[in-house]
Amino acid sequence: GNSVTQMEGPVTLSEEAFLTINCTYTATGYPSLFWYVQYPGEGLQLLLKATKADDKGSNKGFEATYRKETTSFHLEKGSVQVSDSAVYFCALTTSGTYKYIFGTGTRLKVLA
Amino acid sequence: DGGITQSPKYLFRKEGQNVTLSCEQNLNHDAMYWYRQDPGQGLRLIYYSQIVNDFQKGDIAEGYSVSREKKESFPLTVTSAQKNPTAFYLCASSIQGLGYGYTFGSGTRLTVV
Numbered sequence: 001g002n003s004v005t006q007m008e009g010p011v012t013l014s015e016e017a018f019l020t021i022n023c024t025y026t027a028t029g030y031p032s033l034f035w036y037v038q039y040p041g042e043g044l045q046l047l048l049k050a051t052k053a054d055d056k057g058s059n060k061g062f063e064a065t066y067r068k069e070t071t072s073f074h075l076e077k078g079s080v081q082v083s084d085s086a087v088y089f090c091a092l093t094t095s096g097t098y099k100y101i102f103g104t105g106t107r108l109k110v111l112a
Numbered sequence: 113d114g115g116i117t118q119s120p121k122y123l124f125r126k127e128g129q130n131v132t133l134s135c136e137q138n139l140n141h142d143a144m145y146w147y148r149q150d151p152g153q154g155l156r157l158i159y160y161s162q163i164v165n166d167f168q169k170g171d172i173a174e175g176y177s178v179s180r181e182k183k184e185s186f187p188l189t190v191t192s193a194q195k196n197p198t199a200f201y202l203c204a205s206s207i208q209g210l211g212y213g214y215t216f217g218s219g220t221r222l223t224v225v
Binding site for chain 1: 116118143145152153154155157160162170202204206213214215216217218219221
């Protein structure tokens with residue numbers, strides 16, 4: 001079946017450090033891929049997405065590239081801020097279904 | 113502005129009680145979902161509905177029930193049969209087609225007292 005695997009957290013970085021959160025997937029067909037962010041006590045917000053191979057999603061300085069050859073969708077940011085502290089979820093969906101598969105989430109903590 | 117509203121934000125349940133969590137959206141989305149979130153376990157799908165008057169069980173439907181009488185509304189009832197209901201519950205909606213993603217509500221935290 002379809003699945004998403006994320007690196008375990010927490011990830012602790014200093015402000016202005018480079019961020020990478022790894023995400024790999026297993027899926028039949030051609031999935032669409034997403035990153036969501038969850039701030040404490042809130043719901044999830046869509047951060048970025050990519051719908052086909054080699055697409056790059058980007059938003060608020062975050063980027064992720066849909067790599068079909070490595071089945072990956074790693075999240076990156078060149079310079080993190082304290083306000084980026086949150087839990088990040090990788091997710092996928094495939095054609096013919098409304099259902100999304102989520103990873104277990106990676107907590108990011110950025111220190112001033 | 114369009115969005116999803118979940119209420120209440122915090123809910124306390126006594127042992128043996130049923131409680132209902134509200135989820136309303138004004139986005140004109142066809143599909144709606146309920147997820148449960150526990151620490152370290154990510155999101156688990158409870159129920160989902162693609163159209164009015166129709167819904168399907170997700171991965172952990174036991175002890176829960178839903179209805180979809182209106183396109184805008186998808187309430188979740190946590191019954192006394194759910195043995196460990198303390199969790200954060202998230203409602204989401206989406207439109208048809210890949211690539212659009214979910215819109216989430218702000219969640220309801222349910223605690224058994």
